[in-house]
Amino acid sequence: MKTTRTPEELSSPDERDAQTCEVRHPSVKDCYETWSTITSDKYVLNIVKNGIVVKTDDKYKPCKQVSHDSKILQGEVVKTDKYKPCEVQSLIEKDILIEVKSADEIRKINTMPLFVIVQRDKPRVIYDARHLNEFLTVESFKLEDAHFLLDSIPNRQFYAISFDISSTYYSITVNKKSRHLFGVKYNNKTYVYKRMPMGISIAPMIFSRVAGVITEYIRERYDNVMAFNYLDDFLVISTNPAWLNKISIEIKELIKDLGLKINTEKSVLEATRRIKHLEATRRIKHLGLIWNFEELKAYIPDEKLNVAIKKLRVKKRITGRALASILGLLNHIAIVCEHLPVLAYPLYKNLPTDLNSKITLKRKTKKIFKVIKKELRRELKNPKGRQIRQFNRTLNEVEIYTDASNVGLGVFIPRWNIMYNREWSNTEKEKHINTKELLAIKEGVTQIINKGEKNKSIEVRIYTDSSVTSMWLKKLYAKKEEINELLKEIKEILDKFNKHFIIHIPGKLNFQADALSRLKCLQLKEEEEISVINEVDGDSKLKPPLPRKVKEKILNKLRHEGKEVIDCIADEGTKIVNRYVGIKASKNASSNIYQQNIQKITEKFTPFFYPPPKLINKTIKFINETETSAYLWLPIDEENSQ
Template identity: 25%
Template sequence: MGIQNKTKEETHTLEISPRNLMEETLQPQPDTGMGGKTIRYLEAWKLVKGVEFIQKWFFLLFKSEDSEKRLQERLRICPFSGSKEEETAYTEKLEEELRENIIEQIHPEQAKWFNPTFIIPKPHQKWRKILDASALNKEIQTIHFKMNGTDQVRDLIRKGDWATSLDLKSAFHHLIVYPPHRPYLAFEAMGKVYQYRAMPFGTQHSPIFFAQALAMVLTKIRRESDIRILNYVDDLLLLHQNKERLREQTLTIMKILETFGWTIAQEKCEIEPKQQINFLGWTWDLKRMYIKMTDLRKQELRYQLKRLISLTEKQVPIKIKYLASIIGKLNFLRVQVREASLYLKLMDSAKTRALKNKEWRENMIPPKEILQELYWWHGVIVRNQEMTLEVRIPEAVMVSDASPKGWGVTLELQTGDTLVQHGEWNKEQKKWTSNKKEMEAIFLGLFRYGQVFKELQIKAILIRSDSSTAVQDLAKQRAGLTLVAEVKKIVRLCQQLRIQIQTQHIPGVQNKITDALSRLSTQGDYSVKKEIFIALCQAWQIIPTLDLFATGENKLVDRFVAIGEEEEGAEWLNAFSRPWKEEIFWIHPPIPKIGKALIAWERFKPKSIMIAPWWPGQIWFTSLLTDSSRYLILGESSLILNPGK
């Protein structure tokens, strides 16, 4: 699809109304419970060509013909057990699932597999019933499936957005289970045997079936609405720059979802537009573009850390699995605490050592050395310092190099001036590895130029180095044990100087040769056919002056920006490292970069043509249409694109 972006003066609004949709559907269906509810709304599903999918039901994809036989051989009852309080809560949940037609009672001999079930507490004195399908999942095919997350939210939000959120109640239970596979979803409780007739949460295929069903509806909404929507399982985030527009369309979208049989958890929804909203366990400040953990997550993590600190100080045995769960929860904070993995090394090492001769559920004595990391994390969580969501464009380029004898760093300013710093290694430093020397050179450069950054109010710099290890470790803020201290030192200095850093590898001669041979097959170097490019430029009477995402092999404009490593003839490297101004751009980003490209496109509003797939199911599709002044559907990709070599 070829798209031309809007100028700042151009606006248009797409309308979506449930009226026509609802007129085409059946009248409200009799309420026979939540279990498999969507199958009672087939007239609506016809509109998105989803009838066949809904009628096929949820089914299990076994690994082999022997999978069912192996399950039969290991069949044994796993009865529910718990405290008196848990038993009471479990019984209430069981009765609710029976009322809602989510489960059904069966004769014990009908069960083909028994799954353990238990109950866990939720906030506000509520409970959640859990089906442990881990053993069953071992006999089910693994399907790779990536859900939306914080990275996708970053790509979707715009500064000044208003947001609402919707929650689908017991969402997975809305799909019906293929009858012959229900006996594999059996469990025993209170002396009776039950099976799920509605899709449970717990099997590895459940999120995939649910996502596919919801995507059909969201694709229709994205085609017809200018509301940006992101879904994470059963949670939906809705975004728009206009508060009133979002309020109106949120109610409309809720009605549309209900028309397809989904149940809205009204008490969990945020239908009044806000510029600070909780989503995915984070508080998103859309006015200032900052993120921090929610108060609830902060409270829970602080409690868990204080407990682990106390147990470690007293050398009380803990389960290895418990330490692993704490590591996982802290690592999740990398969205806000980018250097997180640097402060998990000792804990991770202790866990690995314990697992050498023990199982996950066995006990270990937490070594006191992990206390330094635990204290650090406790301080981070208590402060809950906001992290900016804005990625600044570098205002200077720092090039570093290290040799066996010494180091050198240059700072290239936007004024055209270049500053130089250099020095020699002392006797001890000369013994360091080359990677450690490269890291030290970067640190010394940042330290020496710190005053320059403050005086010129430089907030972001690009660091270029011929050390791929240094570049990758700083970009990901991760490192092996030998370089952890160096990376920590650089990260702390950047925080003190209040600068953002981006990194870029400068390849040596050998790197250039081998990379040129491999890059074309790995970077998605497909390009629009020359005749299509010419026809599109003529039709829209626009002649691009710069190809923003290209290689020397596939560029369509003489002047281009290199997409991978540095190339001879390229204007610069990395389209996102400079403002998109003072040119007419040809923009054909790799698919993983489309979301980020749209952010820059909306921010700079350059005169340009963008090439992107017509893919309504993607979260960026609404932005693609609403930010464009006009578009053409060019045809099948196989007919308009040259494949990579």
């Protein structure tokens, strides 16, 4: 019988790479072939196959810190140090930390201490990467958080399953070229992280990109489902529980085949069973909220409100990190208490540059804490929950989507199919982007006035992807007098309507106005402006969706120049899916002509696509007519989900 050696018994890091131990943590690297079948994203496949390669700026110098500064530890980590020896030893046994013995290599290693935090009685080892994080560049990325879900889910009763990936970061390897950045001194020995450590600033972005591939695959693979993920937390919903249960079995196998492991304690993998601690079959806990897909509401659990109230019981001094934690929690609770961001807005001014430094709370700040605590206690007594945003509104409601870019503004009003844009005047061009956002909103509400409707009967909902302007409009106050004058003008127009709501939404849901505000694409001065592919890390990325008028203008330009016209459709985001692509061709064209021209499409032409307002996959139908090519989005068939 073959014996399995522990990581300490292996003679070298290279041998550890080759030798699979029974105790070793699962790795996506071992399942590269499966990953290559579900995605063509070269960035993700490179991480899966070769591990993460971390680039630092030129000013980076290795650090040789072994233990924590006592000031940093005070009240934050000391209480959990008793867990450190056994937890670190566990990382060594699982081949997450590997020993380095070469003196030359040890000299190059950046060593930082570890600390252990405890969440829900579960200890977690964190790499203190603060020194390293100063020299890393974190790319901008968006997470599908609870706010995003509430803005994406239609007003319809659903069943849901959720699953949580266990120890996600440790499933991704660190490339040998970068392991020297993640060194640790333990028991007079030097170790480096072989897997991606918790604590580095780029980790959430990397795993979000990797996990996003799984979500995209689920959306593409299965009919009549909506799939979301927030890092390692996944949610899949459907109107058909039997279909969802069948999907659940396949997803469990898929996750295993990808070298990942589902945390069964935090997952709900049967759509129809009663969930522990929850009351009904259509309730599920996800992202710290209780989602009731029968009542179409989301609730904050009482324990989370109590945690927030407890955190707000501060004395005169508080660390910047503790204040940032409070603000993050309040932002989450704003799911059900939409006025909380307005109350908490002044607190952001107190955040220090160095989050480890302490600040003295002024009387005004303490008063804000007191008011917020009062609101949270009121929420505890009467937890109404927040209704999931409806997409199909009544005839008296008008939605306005607005956006501003450095070039111009865009306004989209679905009710009357108004798609309005204009470039900035010379005076407007000099203004700050937040002021430009307000100008776009003013233009949007003016468009309704121009329709000559009976304004007092209309409820107006303004959707903006600018959190700053959304906050200004709710408060009707800003520091600059110029902005206040603009707010006053907008308020005077809004007062003519029955009600008005200012809603901040993710940019992903504001694509209509966003595309309209990018007026450069309308000018078509350069050939490059109609080229299709945006090369990002070698991966084919589509440009933002274009309004129909823009699309037609580009196609007419191509026809006028005598070029072959190829009209394509892609699914909802980042890649061209062959079966969704249709090509305008003559009646005698071969049935497999699109297969022959895929390469030509990706090299020469813009794949035009126009996603629906809901993130629903596989509802697309392509219609080929004799003269023109057209396409449309059809609603989900609730009766026949397969």
